[in-house]
Amino acid sequence: MQARVLNIDELLKDEFKSILSFDHFITFLKERIAQESSGKKSFFLFVLEKFESNAALHGQIDPHTLDQFKEELTLLYTLLVSPLADERLTYWSLALPMSPILFYGTDALFDLMQQEQCRTVRDAFSTEENKHKKPEIAYSLIMERLYGFDPLGKNSFVRPLTDKKTGLPKYYRVHIDNRFVKLTHKVELPTLNFERIRENLTADTTWELLYDVLPLKNFIFEGFSIITITDVTIEQSLEDIKTIIINHTSYEDESYHLLLKQSLKNLIGNPNISLTLLPLMKVNNKLVFDFQNIHGSIIVDLMMKKQLGNEKILELAQMYLDKPMLLFSGAEESFNPEKFKLITDIKETGTLSYAILPITFNKQTVGIIEMSSPLENMINENVLARLETASPLIAQFLKNFSDTVNSKIESIIKDKFTPLQPSVQWKFNEVAWEYLRNSRANEPKPEIGVIRFENVNPLYGAIDIRNSTLERNRALSDDLKVQFGLLIQTLESLGSTVHLTLVNGIIFKCQNMLASLETELIDDLQVRMKDFLEIEVDSFLQHFRQSNVKTREIIALYDQATDALTGEAFANRRSLELSLQTINTSINSYLECLSQEMWDTYPCYFEKFRTDGVEYDIYIGQSIAPDQPYDSLFLKNIRLQQLSAMAGIAKLTRSLLPQMSVAMHTTQLIYINANAIDISFRNDERRFDVEGTYNIRYQIIKKRIDKVHVKQTGERLTQPDKIALVYFNQRDAEEYRDYIHYLQGQHILNNEVEELELEELQGVNGLKALRVGVVY
Structure with missing residues (x-):
């Protein structure tokens, strides 16, 4: 024990009067003795006699003279601290009331206070931390003693201290006991507005409000405070983990995981141990891993290094899931080394300490904690015991992670399907x-x-890939020519080996079909050819695939060429599909951005349909967003956005031409409907559709205008590099002319606008159109 004065924050100037005195303590002892009937009473009497008999311990005391009262102070320590406490590990001291001046305490506390980097207790008193925040302990005591109001009870703080040995933070709780402090005031106490104080309890202005009406200079604190410091690193680390998990939406994914792993490292108190959390997720009740986002896992990296493949890794993980257990390198006898041989191979990576700890949530394994270190004997029972205290929180984290993934999957399904x-x-x-x-x-x-x-007001648009059907037929025809040519060569080689007349008969059929590709329409031929190739030819070749090695080798070349994914007999169709996919993917991405842009202006419903290109419906109106006032200006805005987007899509698909092995052009079509319609959700088709006889007309027109022709010339209305706008009502056309004029001024559309009358369609007449080119 030490009896000496130590000011732990010399910069802090007390705004109030702080007097060291033992009088309040002596009064407290007398009250306890009067109430006490147990064996403690004699000890209390002994302590009281020592303090009362020494006149120098009465009244105001100079803390610098206390080294002459070591016997009395030792008795005070014995009275206030459990006799079983180890003084070498006990951080305890006495201080002037509400002051950073310590005058008696344990060696452990004085040593801690004199560490250069330690601001544990200093932070508890310092006003420099926040210039607008007054000492909360002082006001807490004033409110409690003088007003009977203490909603916060500010008498303890948790502060971090970097451990010199580990470099990790250690957390200490500083508890200040003021029961032996007597509080007096120099002026009459004002009446306080407790409702206002309650309203500001969580605000930084709480103590500032009190400081304005209760200046600390008007108070005298007499007696002494007791300071107890406790290492709460484990409890605080657990609290940090809990806070991180609860507030996970406040963090980016990467920082979220880093903070959690750092808190776990603080918990175990060993900087040489790396931790990795591996959530075990299932899709359709099958284990899945996001291999690209598993970072720092020793076991996964080892399996990848051994080129086990994703399927094998999942198989091993499932094997572990079927019987989860603590796996511990250096204790291989605890598991079957053949079954989990990878654990014994961990040392190949330079990892000398390693363990896997399964984490369960509601008796289901939801993930594992992987611990590793390049040093030996780092992972022991103490580390595992500390980590075990956090396992319920870690289980919640891993469950939350899995739930978040499932929610994202559901969100994607809702959004995409x-x-x-x-x-x-x-x-x-x-x-x-x-x-x-x-x-x-x-x-x-x-x-x-x-x-x-x-x-609701409907908007319809269609982006069509011009001549996609012709290109498909051409690609199919060219591929079939290649396939029949290869088939004839294969059959000829086969015929020279097996000497069957039937081979010549099949060759004759192949030659006839090859010739028909030059004279007949592919639409009329493809079913007949498909049946011939898949039924007659394949069953014939199958016999020779199995009969002997030589014929199998001859047929293998044909089989390789007719593989849909890699064979040359599908090369033209693959090239075409790749080009179509490039266009449609780009259009869909563009429309996703358009739908979000429109929704940000006013809630609307946006639905896409896959055809040879992409069609879409947009619905906007008050009934879709009843809580947000609707105005026709939102409709006008969304019409302009649609026209501008169609020009953007035309430019986009034109820019893709160099990337496509088969050059494909798109046409852009907009139908302008003059009137609002009603729509309802069809449960059988899981989509919205129009309602009522009049509204069905809108649907009919949409389906028939994609291939409509111009009355004057007979050409198709939709043309590459142009946007066609179909309408009935001249007033709508004038509205769109304003939009076109604006986009012409932005150098998005060409200056020439065509006014066209359209041919009559079944049940539809009087259609007109505007057509305008896009500036590239």
Whole structure:
């Protein structure tokens, strides 16, 4: 024990009067003795006699004179600290009330306070940390003693200290006991507005408000404070982990994992151990790994290095999942070394300490913690025991991770495969709730409600790939010519080996079909040729694939050439499909951005359909977003966005031509519908459709205008490098002329605009169109 004065923050100037005195402690002892009947009473009497008999311990005391009262101070320590506490490990001291001046304490605490980097207790008192924040402990005591109001109880702090040996933070809780402090005030106490104080409890202005009405200079603190410092590294690390998990949405994925791993390292207190969390996720009840995003896993890196392949790695992981256990390098006898031989191979990576700890959530293994170190004997029972305290939190993290992945999968499914978009989700929620509310146990299920949106304005657009059908037929025809040529060569080689007349008969059929490709339409031929190749020819060749090695080698070359993924007999179709895929992927990405841009302006419903190109419907109106005021200006804005986007798509697909092995051009079509319509969700088709006889006309027109011709010339309305806008109402045409004029000024559209009358369609007449070129 040491009796000496130590000011742990010389920069801090007390704004109030702090007096060292033992009078309040002596009064406390007298009250306890009067109430005490146990064996403690005699000890209390002994301590009281020592303090009362020494006149120098009464009244105000100079802390620099306390070294002459070591016997009394030792008794005070014995009285306040458990006799079983190890003084060498106990951080305890006495201080002037509400002051950073220590005058008596354990060697451990004085040593800790004099560490150069230690600001543990200093932070608890310092006002430099926040110039606008007054000492909370002082105000907490004032509110409690003088007003009977102490909602925060500010008498302890947790502060970090970097450990010199490990370089890791250690956390200490500083507890300040003020029960032996007497509080007096120099002026009359003002009346406080406790409602206002409560409202500001969590704000930084709480103590500033009190400081304005209760200046600390008006108070006297007499007695002494007791400071106890406790190492709470484990508890604080667990609390940090809990906070990180709860607030995971506040972090980026990468920083989230790094913070969690750092907190785990702080928990185990060993900087030489690396930790990796491996969540075990399942899709369709099968184990999956995101191999690209598994970083720092020794076991996974080893398996990849051994070129085991993804399937084998998943097989081994499933084997471990079937019987999860703690695997510990250096303790191979705890598991079957043949079954888990990889653990014994870990040392090849330079890892001398290694362990795998399974983590369970509701009795299901949700992941593992992997621990590794390049040093020997780093992972021991103490490390595992500390990590075990965090296993429930880690289990929650891994479960959250798995749930997040599943939620993302569901979100993708909703976004990519079903029409359940955020703009209409609320309506589905309402109907689903009504269905749930009306459902009764042991009763027939009620009818599900109808999802309907009335009086919405539709916008339709179509991007078509010109001559895609002709290109498909051409590619198929060219590939079939290659295949029949190879087949004839194969059969001729086969005929010279097996000497069967039947071979010549099949060759004759092949030659006839090859010749017909030059004279007949592929549409009429492809079914007949497909049956011939897959039924007659393949069954014939199958016999010789199995009969002997020589014929199998002859046929193998044909089989290789007719492989759909790599063979030359599918080369033209693959090139065409790749070109089509390039165009459609680019268009879809562009439309995704367009839909988000439109939705940011006003909620609307955006639905795409895959054809030889892409078609889409957009619906906008008050019924889709009943909580947001709707105005016709939103419709005008979205029409301009659509026209501008069609020009952008035309430019985009034109720029893709150098990348395509088969040059494909696109046409752009917009249908302008003058009136609002009603739509409803069709459960059988899982999509929205128009409702009512009048509205069906809109759907009919959409389906028929893609191949409409110009009345004056007979040419197709849709042409590459141009946007066609079909309409009935001249007023709508004038509105779009304004948009076209604006985009011409932006050098997006050409200056020439064609006005066209269109041929009559079945049940539809009076159609007109505007057509304008795109500036490249």
